[in-house]
Amino acid sequence: MEAKRPKRMTKQRKIILEELRKLTSHPTADELYEIVRARLPRVSLGTVYRNLEVLSEQGDILKLESAGSQKRFDGNPEPHYHIRCVQCGRVGDVEHDGEVVLPSMEHFHCEGFTIHSQSLEFYGLCADCQEKLEAREAVGL
Amino acid sequence: MEAKRPKRMTKQRKIILEELRKLTSHPTADELYEIVRARLPRVSLGTVYRNLEVLSEQGDILKLESAGSQKRFDGNPEPHYHIRCVQCGRVGDVEHDGEVVLPSMEHFHCEGFTIHSQSLEFYGLCADCQEKLEAREAVGL
DNA sequence: GTAAATGCAAATTGTTTGCTTACTG
């Protein structure tokens, strides 16, 4: 049994992580690519994808796959709740007052699956989409 | 303001819905396409996609989205909980004993978003992936 | 020095769309 070789902290990986940590916007890979390009003009989109994968495997960031067409990434690896705009796919962090008590996992079961975790997910509209919707309604749909 | 024209119940749409209703496996569009082809050899994958879209808009089925991977479809449109295999993406229905009480939505808030709904989602491993994992562990990873 | 990671481009995968023809209501 061989030891797992260590991952290298390349300049690219470091900058990708730094830039993602600065954001609270849960960017997609290509959004982050555009940002990282300001500091690394020759970086490739493939490198961004590869690094986001490695960083999320290592638990340094979160990969959000819940819905929408593109994956989004969160520089804050601490478990927390997310809301997704059902219109455009944008993701936000959800705050809560007091402690959140989820129903105990023992009460749930599923034939053919081993349940490992559960999460509460929120859906709604982001301010932009909310605004667009109201503008359209004002005209009479 | 015009009335919405009714959707036609074509042979294809009917069979796609019937076959999806028979399944509890939450198939992907191409899995369902293969099944439907047994009854409609000349059906196209595009037709399956278009119909799954229409049927989910009408609330006849559920569209289960997961970013970056394949959409899955559920012939049971009643709200219920799902588990997703973190390895292969397969989806199962989660049963529960007693009533499920989720934390009240008033305790959650998110700057820049209007929260409309919340849902509990489960993650784990399907029997196949669990088995493969155990086989690999037995050899010493 | 060596394996891991990069940049680049091409390949894959899942899904959508344009267009002509067929068929439902």
Place this chain on the structure above:
DNA sequence: CAGTAAGCAAACAATTTGCATTTAC
């Protein structure tokens, strides 16, 4: 018989991969 929907193929979008070269350790 009007217009929705089908079939087919080509287009698209997001992500992944192969390979020669560079770089971290």
